[in-house]
Amino acid sequence: MTVSRLIDELDLEVLSLPFPDREIKGGYTGDLLSWVMGRAKADNVWITIMTNINVVAVASLSDVAAVVIAENAEIGAGVIKKAEEQGINILRSKCPTYETAIAVAKLI
Amino acid sequence: MSEAISFRFLIDGDDFTSAGNASVQVKKMLRQLNFDAETIRRVSVAMYEGEINMVIHANGGSADVNVWNDRIEVVLADSGPGIPDIDLAMQEGYSTAKDNIRSLGFGAGMGLPNMKRYSDDMKITTELGRGTTVTMSFFVNS
Ligand SMILES: Nc1ncnc2c1ncn2[C@@H]1O[C@H](COP(=O)(O)OP(=O)(O)OP(=O)(O)O)[C@@H](O)[C@H]1O
Numbered sequence A: 001m002t003v004s005r006l007i008d009e010l011d012l013e014v015l016s017l018p019f020p021d022r023e024i025k026g027g028y029t030g031d032l033l034s035w036v037m038g039r040a041k042a043d044n045v046w047i048t049i050m051t052n053i054n055v056v057a058v059a060s061l062s063d064v065a066a067v068v069i070a071e072n073a074e075i076g077a078g079v080i081k082k083a084e085e086q087g088i089n090i091l092r093s094k095c096p097t098y099e100t101a102i103a104v105a106k107l108i
Numbered sequence B: 001m002s003e004a005i006s007f008r009f010l011i012d013g014d015d016f017t018s019a020g021n022a023s024v025q026v027k028k029m030l031r032q033l034n035f036d037a038e039t040i041r042r043v044s045v046a047m048y049e050g051e052i053n054m055v056i057h058a059n060g061g062s063a064d065v066n067v068w069n070d071r072i073e074v075v076l077a078d079s080g081p082g083i084p085d086i087d088l089a090m091q092e093g094y095s096t097a098k099d100n101i102r103s104l105g106f107g108a109g110m111g112l113p114n115m116k117r118y119s120d121d122m123k124i125t126t127e128l129g130r131g132t133t134v135t136m137s138f139f140v141n142s
C-alpha cells in the first residue's frame, strides 16, 4: 500500500506530499511524542491530533511513512513548510483517531 | 574510518521550535555515510530524546557525535540542574515536565527509557547544580 493509494482510499486531505510512492507497513496512533518514538516502527503511518512543529522532527527521526492528522485538527503553515523541507508526508482526516485507525487497518 | 569522524552541535536552550535540528542533521550525515536504516533510526531517535531533554530540563547544552565504521557515540553535556535520583528518572512515566511542555506532547517520562533501549550502552554522570552528561554508544549492524 503506497501513501498515495491511502490518500485516495480514505479521501485524505494532502498537506505535504514529497514522497507519494512510499510504502506503508503498519500503523501507530498516539499524541505523546516519546511514546511514538519508543513504539512506532519505520514505515508506519502515524495517526495523531498533535500538530506542533516537533511532530515533523519526530516523524523524520522515527522514519514513519506518513503522518495522518485526525479530527481535522488545525495545523500551522510553518509546520507544513518544515514537513515539505524535511521530506515528510502529512495528510489530514476528518474522522477521529479511532475511526481513522480502523480505516487504515482495513486497507493494510 | 579507523579515525573517528566527529561532529559538534550547540543546543539552544531557549528555542523550542529548532530543538531537534542537530538530530535531524546527524540523521542526514549518517545516511550519506551509508549506515543501515535501523542503526540511523536508533541513533537519531535516542539523540533527539537527549537533545529535547537538554532543552526542556537543562537550558541547552552541547552534543558531540563520534562516528567509526562499527560504532557511533553520542555525548550530550549540559550545565543544567542535574538529576537528583537517576534510578527514578530512568523509570517509565517519571517526569518533572511542566504543563506548557506537556501540551506540546512531551513529558510522558519515556525519553530516558527510550535512550536506554535504543542504545547499546548508556552512562549518565550528573552533579546537582552543575549539570549532566549522557554518553550513548551504538554498535553498527553488520
Ligand atoms: N539533562 C537533564 N537535566 C536535568 N534533568 C533531566 C535531564 N534529562 C532528564 N531529566 C529528568 O529526568 C526526568 C525523566 O526524563 P525523560 O526524558 O525520561 O522524561 P521527560 O523528558 O520528562 O518526558 P518525555 O521524554 O517523555 O517527553 C525528567 O522529567 C527530568 O526531571
Ligand SMILES: [Mg+2]
Pocket: A034, B049, B052, B053, B107, B110, B111, B112
Ligand atoms: Mg525527555
